[in-house]
Amino acid sequence: MSGAVYIAGRGAISCIGKNVQENIGALRRGEAGIGAIRYLRTVHANTFPAGEVKATNEELRDLSELTGTNSRTTMLGLIAAKEALTEAGLWEGGQLKKTLGGRSLRIGLISSTTVAGMDLTEEFFPAFMANHSAGRLRNVYQHEAGATTEYIARALGITEYINTISTACSSSANAIMLGARMLKAGMLDIVLAGGTDALSKFTLNGFSTLMILDQQLCQPFDQNRRGLNLGEGAGFLVLAGEQMMEALGREKRVRLSGYANANDAHHQTASSPDGTGSFMAMKGAIDMAQLNCSAIGYINLHGTGTQNNDASESTAIHRLFGDEYPAMSTTKSFTGHTLAACGALEAIYSAVSLEEQILFPSLRISLPVIEKPGVVVQELRRVSGLQHVLSNSFGFGGNCSSLLFSLS
Amino acid sequence: MYINGASAISPLPVFDALNEGVRFTEPEGARAKVSEPDYSKLIDPKLIRRMSRIIRMGVATAMDALKQAGLQQPDAIITGTAYGCLDDTGIFLRRLVENQEEMLTPTAFIQSTHNTVGAQVALMLKCHSYNNTYVQRSQSFELSLHDSRLWLTENPDHSVLVGAADELTDYSFALLQRFGLFRYHTAGEGAAYFVIQNKAADSTWAQLKGVRTLFRPDAAQLDLIMKELLALAGGSVDLLLSGERRGDPEGENYKSVKQVLGAEIPVLQYKNYCGEYPTASAFATWLAAWCLKQGKLEHEGLSIDRLRNVLIYQADAAGYHSFILLSHVKL
Amino acid sequence: MNREQLVEDLKQQIIEQLNLQIKPEDIVASDPLFGEGLGLDSIDALELIVLMQQKYRIKLANAEEGPKIFKSIDTMADFILANQTPAAG
Numbered sequence: 001m002s003g004a005v006y007i008a009g010r011g012a013i014s015c016i017g018k019n020v021q022e023n024i025g026a027l028r029r030g031e032a033g034i035g036a037i038r039y040l041r042t043v044h045a046n047t048f049p050a051g052e053v054k055a056t057n058e059e060l061r062d063l064s065e066l067t068g069t070n071s072r073t074t075m076l077g078l079i080a081a082k083e084a085l086t087e088a089g090l091w092e093g094g095q096l097k098k099t100l101g102g103r104s105l106r107i108g109l110i111s112s113t114t115v116a117g118m119d120l121t122e123e124f125f126p127a128f129m130a131n132h133s134a135g136r137l138r139n140v141y142q143h144e145a146g147a148t149t150e151y152i153a154r155a156l157g158i159t160e161y162i163n164t165i166s167t168a169c170s171s172s173a174n175a176i177m178l179g180a181r182m183l184k185a186g187m188l189d190i191v192l193a194g195g196t197d198a199l200s201k202f203t204l205n206g207f208s209t210l211m212i213l214d215q216q217l218c219q220p221f222d223q224n225r226r227g228l229n230l231g232e233g234a235g236f237l238v239l240a241g242e243q244m245m246e247a248l249g250r251e252k253r254v255r256l257s258g259y260a261n262a263n264d265a266h267h268q269t270a271s272s273p274d275g276t277g278s279f280m281a282m283k284g285a286i287d288m289a290q291l292n293c294s295a296i297g298y299i300n301l302h303g304t305g306t307q308n309n310d311a312s313e314s315t316a317i318h319r320l321f322g323d324e325y326p327a328m329s330t331t332k333s334f335t336g337h338t339l340a341a342c343g344a345l346e347a348i349y350s351a352v353s354l355e356e357q358i359l360f361p362s363l364r365i366s367l368p369v370i371e372k373p374g375v376v377v378q379e380l381r382r383v384s385g386l387q388h389v390l391s392n393s394f395g396f397g398g399n400c401s402s403l404l405f406s407l408s
Numbered sequence: 409m410y411i412n413g414a415s416a417i418s419p420l421p422v423f424d425a426l427n428e429g430v431r432f433t434e435p436e437g438a439r440a441k442v443s444e445p446d447y448s449k450l451i452d453p454k455l456i457r458r459m460s461r462i463i464r465m466g467v468a469t470a471m472d473a474l475k476q477a478g479l480q481q482p483d484a485i486i487t488g489t490a491y492g493c494l495d496d497t498g499i500f501l502r503r504l505v506e507n508q509e510e511m512l513t514p515t516a517f518i519q520s521t522h523n524t525v526g527a528q529v530a531l532m533l534k535c536h537s538y539n540n541t542y543v544q545r546s547q548s549f550e551l552s553l554h555d556s557r558l559w560l561t562e563n564p565d566h567s568v569l570v571g572a573a574d575e576l577t578d579y580s581f582a583l584l585q586r587f588g589l590f591r592y593h594t595a596g597e598g599a600a601y602f603v604i605q606n607k608a609a610d611s612t613w614a615q616l617k618g619v620r621t622l623f624r625p626d627a628a629q630l631d632l633i634m635k636e637l638l639a640l641a642g643g644s645v646d647l648l649l650s651g652e653r654r655g656d657p658e659g660e661n662y663k664s665v666k667q668v669l670g671a672e673i674p675v676l677q678y679k680n681y682c683g684e685y686p687t688a689s690a691f692a693t694w695l696a697a698w699c700l701k702q703g704k705l706e707h708e709g710l711s712i713d714r715l716r717n718v719l720i721y722q723a724d725a726a727g728y729h730s731f732i733l734l735s736h737v738k739l
Numbered sequence: 740m741n742r743e744q745l746v747e748d749l750k751q752q753i754i755e756q757l758n759l760q761i762k763p764e765d766i767v768a769s770d771p772l773f774g775e776g777l778g779l780d781s782i783d784a785l786e787l788i789v790l791m792q793q794k795y796r797i798k799l800a801n802a803e804e805g806p807k808i809f810k811s812i813d814t815m816a817d818f819i820l821a822n823q824t825p826a827a828g
Contacts, residue, residue: 042509043508043510044509121501122501128579129501129505132582145544146547150545153623159623163551165541165543166521166523167522167526167540167541178540185561206514206518209513210514211788263527263530263536263537263538265533266531267781268524268527268528268782269782276536396521399527456760511789511792511793512789514786514789
């Protein structure tokens with residue numbers, strides 16, 4: 001049952017907004033959400049700026065309508081997931097719509113995370129370390145990546161198919177990819193695909209040891225960039241095929257027309273200088289959509305702001321496009337690097353670019369990595385005739401994924 | 409789908425099974441540690457230094473499976489792990505606490521990410537192919553098999569390297585014990601990788617006939633799946649590899665499955681050999697493939713002359729039920 | 740501090756920190772650590788930066804200083820002798 005895969009619903013929560021509308025509003029106004037760390041308790045609170053969701057865990061608990069002890073990752077994920085399902089018309093009266101036109105729906109959840117419940121585990125650990133009988137077990141119920149997804153699935157009432165992908169920064173792009181493949185194979189009717197990651201000391205300190213964190217507001221894709229700012233958040237897409245879109249009464253506007261997953265196989269954390277994995281991912285997505293490179297009107301870059309990524313990604317782009325660059329920008333200049341969530345969040349931003357024919361800027365650029373005038377978008381730009389957008393997500397372990405969205 | 413390469417590292421010494429055969433021994437004590445090969449003979453010593461145990465296990469079995477299938481590079485590398493790289497996670501957490509977020513070292517952090525096993529395999533092979541890692545508790549391996557099957561449907565001529573790994577550390581043992589997981593049963597760990605292709609070969613171990621995963625099914629749903637699988641098996645199953653453990657609270661589920669299969673169905677409880685851990689069904693798959701390769705099984709009162717179909721079933725307290733059906737292949 | 744002793748200490752510490760499967764006698768103090776020689780990589784460089792801080796209380800603010808300082812055990816020893824802050828107390 002091959003066929004087109006459409007976006008039926010979107011949900012987003014990040015440092016620039018607690019729902020899609022707030023996120024897009026901030027992108028339009030050029031307002032980033034990165035600053036001193038206020039919610040996570042860490043010794044580095046004033047050293048490394050981060051993009052925290054502007055809500056305490058108590059506030060997130062209310063927003064997510066969860067009870068009991070829940071990881072921030074789970075709560076963020078559930079909030080975005082519910083928003084996506086609501087937009088798709090699948091969440092009504094606090095319940096998942098499981099039948100449509102008398103037919104029962106096979107709904108799958110493919111989430112992703114790198115941190116999972118580590119925010120709670122790292123609070124549990126000091127007591128446990130000193131005494132293996134100490135620490136409250138409820139703080140580790142959601143430690144496992146699969147557990148955070150399971151809790152989200154249970155809160156939503158999804159049982160047909162539950163899966164979690166963990167491939168570092170490419171995670172939610174891979175989740176979306178798997179969702180599309182399963183829809184095309186007729187294995188599911190609806191897929192809720194995306195990812196979630198909350199800021200944690202583990203991650204913050206981990207990235208710090210790699211010396212790739214910027215102590216100022218990051219300047220990704222600038223020649224004088226100093227590193228990345230971490231973010232947190234969750235993004236989910238509801239994906240559906242042609243018939244299901246009609247049954248849902250959803251407008252078929254944005255289509256996932258291409259995707260590819262390739263491995264750089266160069267180094268555990270550094271990307272290859274010639275950007276092999278990135279090149280293959282982008283090319284694979286474009287080839288799958290049966291397009292020429294010239295058809296791509298915009299790239300939502302992975303663009304983290306590290307020396308290595310931006311160099312490698314721009315090299316790969318040059319290898320693919322030569323000097324005929326599409327416009328490009330990195331929204332991580334707004335949100336920070338949201339790790340597992342970035343693929344899905346940036347997919348949503350890319351879809352909006354298509355629907356509204358606008359390109360969001362890369363903030364705080366003085367000297368862009370690609371100097372050709374107009375290539376790196378530095379201010380909100382209205383466009384016309386934008387048909388195809390590429391969104392990149394390249395992670396540790398060489399996991400490179402690209403998604404190609406097209407206007408229908 | 410044909411399993412044309414299969415390799416496992418387990419508390420049961422099976423890594424050299426193709427040469428040494430398999431002698432069933434049950435691990436003693438509360439914790440079962442894997443029986444490991446000499447990694448220095450398999451992996452470049454310069455690379456081993458940075459690899460924790462779970463990565464060594466994963467890499468060694470992956471390389472072995474590929475070698476059996478005569479492949480330099482697979483077209484897809486798909487890995488399942490429930491807990492990820494626990495040792496490095498524990499090390500980094502410990503240092504985080506001890507050093508109060510100062511002077512931490514990168515290696516443990518880098519190695520702690522869930523996709524490290526799959527990534528390391530790709531790195532060693534310089535393999536740019538599709539690479540994914542699934543982390544869904546006791547279904548991590550089955551979901552990897554699902555993707556493998558999907559991949560081979562989309563790319564019929566491809567070869568998929570699929571496997572799973574989970575390790576047991578001092579911290580995880582102490583913690584999981586508190587959840588009551590090892591109350592009556594030994595804690596375990598292990599890794600297994602398989603090469604799966606659409607064509608049989610000289611190196612074929614068995615055919616993968618079906619994989620089914622369910623979350624909190626009711627009796628009717630379980631029954632439906634059982635009937636589907638029985639039909640796939642041509643009406644009867646010769647051996648049930650059961651994930652049931654001593655004192656298993658899910659005993660009722662295992663009973664109903666056995667009932668559908670027939671009261672006299674020979675049963676082998678695989679966790680008696682590999683211990684309890686989430687991706688033990690990868691070990692079970694190896695064991696099933698091994699038995700099917702021999703075509704028969706003679707073990708502890710079980711005497712099956714003609715082994716044609718083996719069904720693996722496990723159910724856990726969280727409500728995950730999985731089935732894997734394998735069949736004998738006449739070469 | 741005695742330079743000879745420092746060089747011996749460094750060899751031992753590097754082997755430990757980087758989990759190298761060799762003996763101190765196997766390391767020539769003037770041999771390159773990265774690229775050829777011991778064949779260390781960028782992750783090892785980060786580990787050495789932590790080593791500098793932990794054992795010698797020298798903080799490298801910039802990862803880019805690394806390659807110069809960590810060229811060989813000799814250059815590391817020179818750097819430490821030139822920059823070591825006196826021990827507290």
